[in-house]
Amino acid sequence: MREIAHIEGKPRCNCGIFGIYGHSEAAVQTYYGLHALQHRGQEATGIVTRDFEAAKQRYRFNLHRAPGLVSDVFKDARILSDDLRGNAAIGHNRYSTTGSADNMTNIQPFVVNYRQGHLAVAHNGNLTNFRQIRQTLQDRGTIFQSTSDTEVILHLVAQSRQTDQIQQIKEALETVEGAFSLVMLTDKALIAARDPHGFRPLALGKLGTAYVVASETVSFDLIGAEYICDVEPGEILVIDDEAIASGTVKSYHLAKKAASTHHCIFEYIYFSRPDSKVFGENVDKVRRKLGKLLAQESPVTKSPTDERVVVISVPDSSNTATLGFVSESQNRGHDVKLELGLIRSHYVGRTFIAPTQNSRELKVKTKFNTVKGVLQGRKVVIIDDSIVRGTTSRQLVKLVKEAGPKEVHVRITSPPIKYPCHFGMDFPSRDELIANKAGGDVERIREFLDVDSLSYLSLEKLLEAAPAGEGRSYCTACFSGVYPAPIDGGASKDANDV
Numbered sequence: 214m215r216e217i218a219h220i221e222g223k224p225r226c227n228c229g230i231f232g233i234y235g236h237s238e239a240a241v242q243t244y245y246g247l248h249a250l251q252h253r254g255q256e257a258t259g260i261v262t263r264d265f266e267a268a269k270q271r272y273r274f275n276l277h278r279a280p281g282l283v284s285d286v287f288k289d290a291r292i293l294s295d296d297l298r299g300n301a302a303i304g305h306n307r308y309s310t311t312g313s314a315d316n317m318t319n320i321q322p323f324v325v326n327y328r329q330g331h332l333a334v335a336h337n338g339n340l341t342n343f344r345q346i347r348q349t350l351q352d353r354g355t356i357f358q359s360t361s362d363t364e365v366i367l368h369l370v371a372q373s374r375q376t377d378q379i380q381q382i383k384e385a386l387e388t389v390e391g392a393f394s395l396v397m398l399t400d401k402a403l404i405a406a407r408d409p410h411g412f413r414p415l416a417l418g419k420l421g422t423a424y425v426v427a428s429e430t431v432s433f434d435l436i437g438a439e440y441i442c443d444v445e446p447g448e449i450l451v452i453d454d455e456a457i458a459s460g461t462v463k464s465y466h467l468a469k470k471a472a473s474t475h476h477c478i479f480e481y482i483y484f485s486r487p488d489s490k491v492f493g494e495n496v497d498k499v500r501r502k503l504g505k506l507l508a509q510e511s512p513v514t515k516s517p518t519d520e521r522v523v524v525i526s527v528p529d530s531s532n533t534a535t536l537g538f539v540s541e542s543q544n545r546g547h548d549v550k551l552e553l554g555l556i557r558s559h560y561v562g563r564t565f566i567a568p569t570q571n572s573r574e575l576k577v578k579t580k581f582n583t584v585k586g587v588l589q590g591r592k593v594v595i596i597d598d599s600i601v602r603g604t605t606s607r608q609l610v611k612l613v614k615e616a617g618p619k620e621v622h623v624r625i626t627s628p629p630i631k632y633p634c635h636f637g638m639d640f641p642s643r644d645e646l647i648a649n650k651a652g653g654d655v656e657r658i659r660e661f662l663d664v665d666s667l668s669y670l671s672l673e674k675l676l677e678a679a680p681a682g683e684g685r686s687y688c689t690a691c692f693s694g695v696y697p698a699p700i701d702g703g704a705s706k707d708a709n710d711v
Contacts, residue, residue, distance in 0.1 A: 228305060228306055228308055228337040228428075228637075229247065229250030229252075229253030229305070229428045229429070230304070230305055230306075230336070230337050230394065230395070230415075230426075230427070231303065231335075231426065231428070231432055232303040232304070232396035232398070232403050232427075233302055233303075233420070233423055233424070233425045234403035234423060234425075234452045234453070234457070235424060235452075236421070237300055239297075239300050239301050239423075240260055240292075240293045240297035240298070241293050241294075242423075242425070242436050243260050243304040244283065245432075245436050246425070246427055246432035247432075248283045248284065248435065249427075249429070249432045249435040250427065250431070251282060251283055252484075252486060253306055253337075253428060253484065254305075255308065256280060257280045257286075257321075258278065258281065258282070258283045258287075258304070258305065258306050259276065259277065259278025259279070259286075259304065259305050259307075260277055260278070260297055260322070261274055261278075261303055261324055261333045262274070262275045262297045262299035262301065263299045263331070263398055263400065264298045264299035265299075272400040274326075274331045275296055275297050275298060276333075277296060277297060278305075278320045279320065280317070303322050303334075305336075316360060318359040319359045321336065321361070322334060323361075323364060323367055329381070329399070330399060330400040331398070331400050334363060334367060334396070334398075335395065336393055336394075336395050337392075337393070337413045337415075337428055338391065338392030338394055338408065338413045338636060339362065339636050339637040340362040340363075340365065340390065340393060341635050341636070341698060341701060342389060342390040343365050343391075344701060346365045346388065350365065355372075365389065366385055366389065369385035369389070378399060382406070383449060386406055386467055387467050387468055387469050390698055390699060391408065391412075391698055392408055392410070392412035392413050393406070393413070394406070394407050394408070394428065394444070396426050401454075402452060403424065404450065405417065405449070407447065407448060408446065408447065409471040410475040410697055410698060411445070411446030411471075411476055412475060413477060413480075414429060414443070414476075414485070414491045414492055415444040416429070416433070416442070416443050416444070416490070417440075417441045417442055417443070418433040418438040418439055418440050418441055419438060420433075420436060420437065420439075422457055422460075424452045424462065425438045426444070429485055429486060430489050430491075431488055431489045443492065446474050447467045447469065447470060447471070448467075449464070449466070451464075451465070471697070473685065474492075474684060474687075475686060475687060475688040475698075476679075476685070476687050477636065477638070477688050478676075478687040478689055479627075479634075479638060480492065481494075481496060481499040481679060482500075483530050483598045483599060483627075484638075487500055492680065497533050499680070500534045500626075501533055501536060501540075502677075503534045503627075503670060504536060504538035504540075504541065504596065505538065505540065506674040506678055507534070507538055507596075507625075507668075507670045507674070508539075508541035509541060509674075510670065510674055512545065512547060513547075513592070513594045513622050513624070513666070515547065515548045516592075519592050520591065521548050521550050522549040522592045523587060523588065523591040523592065523594070524538060524539050524549050524593075524594045525553070525554030525587075525595055525596070526555070526595075527555060527595060527596070527597040527598075528557040531596050531597050534596055535596040536551070538624065539551040549594070552587045553584060554583060554613070555582070556581065556582050557581055558580055558581070558582070574611070577608040577612055578612060581609065581612060583615070583616040584616075585617065588613060588616035588617065589617040590618070591618050591619055593618040593619075593621050594623075594624060595609070595610070596624050596626065597623065597624075598625070598627060599625060599627045600630070600658070601630055601646065601647070602645055602646065603647030603658060603662065606662055607662050610623070610663060622665050622666045623659075623662060623666070623667045623668075624667075625668070625669045626670050627675060628670060628671060628672045628689075629648030629658070629669055629692065630646055630648055630691050631643070631649045631692065632693075632694045633646075633691070634690065635690075636690075636698070672692055672693065
């Protein structure tokens with residue numbers, strides 16, 4: 214039996230998308246771009262390129278996709294050099310939020326050939342009304358090849374009565390609701406689009422004369438591209454030969470508008486890499502501030518019998534926030550020291566074989582080990598970004614306690630997660646979320662984890678850490694239960710009615 218070696222106490226990342234237009238090695242650049250976005254999805258990956266067959270005077274789309282990591286799926290260099298020819302490409306790293314994870318037909322990019330030519334799409338996010346749209350399309354006789362919500366976009370484009378392809382795409386995107394950051398490839402252009410709320414990030418960059426689009430700017434760093442700007446919420450960018458020649462990208466806007474943005478706050482807490490710029494701000498800067506505010510709200514102080522308070526992170530997502538927690542604690546006169554108390558194994562791989570048991574305890578020990586000399590006899594503070602089910606956090610605490618600390622305190626850089634996400638994060642059902650099961654009672658969660666103290670960052674302080682600006686706000690539905698967009702076609706924004 215195959216098991217994904219993901220520590221189940223964490224929210225699963227959504228997907229990573231990349232696109233490039235006007236580069237002679239489009240497939241290779243896309244490969245590296247997806248490599249930098251591997252943290253956003255590890256189930257499957259794919260690249261499609263556009264090539265022009267001069268002999269036949271027609272465009273050809275070349276596709277390669279398969280389950281696995283980027284380095285595994287494209288380990289044969291000939292795939293990139295020989296099979297995926299062309300000067301334009303889009304790519305996708307997948308973690309399934311809708312659609313079966315083991316269904317090969319759900320691996321993106323999706324490619325179709327319809328009356329306007331080729332059309333390929335890669336999607337990051339979750340469409341909240343796709344079931345309703347899918348049923349309507351099926352009633353018309355539409356045949357679906359996958360169980361993914363992304364496929365409805367292709368069918369909406371193909372069935373549009375508009376004659377202009379950009380207007381077809383615009384009409385399709387004005388029909389769907391929820392979260393979408395998209396890269397699309399046609400015979401003539403690379404298209405990038407974001408939903409009106411701007412739930413998921415999407416950035417535009419330039420590599421020489423070529424244009425690139427990616428979920429996070431770390432992709433640009435790896436290939437040497439320059440960040441230009443974010444794709445705006447509700448914006449459609451069209452990159453074609455004219456854009457390459459003039460240096461100007463065409464911009465369109467969806468008719469649907471949101472009163473303000475609703476950026477996913479979890480991009481700052483956990484999903485994005487700290488070396489990325491997301492929603493126009495450096496993730497590292499925000500994460501450090503989260504740690505500092507947590508230290509202000511919930512400090513851990515040294516008692517006369519303590520040698521020193523040791524602060525450790527749960528690597529790697531909590532590393533930056535831990536630096537902020539320690540620096541602010543020291544600025545406030547607390548005798549705390551940053552230590553590497555947990556060592557993470559980076560060689561676990563995607564598969565994990567447990568012949569006699571399938572325990573979270575064994576999974577945690579496979580991924581982490583303690584530095585006993587650092588923790589033994591000390592008051593230890595564990596900084597983590599979130600607690601989902603609580604079972605893995607409990608095993609992690611147990612692992613730390615085996616090193617013999619005097620006390621164990623846990624500090625979380627987000628509020629309690631009480632509600633599922635419908636916009637691209639794979640949070641479990643409400644019944645599985647420990648904060649919901651505990652009725653929001655932090656003391657009950659502390660008892661379950663078996664720690665000396667437990668504190669979460671307040672929602673107020675979380676929003677204080679996030680960049681502010683006119684018309685800018687954040688989706689905090691997983692904490693508050695207030696959803697900024699209808700779910701499954703319903704009008705309610707209250708989680709209790711979903």
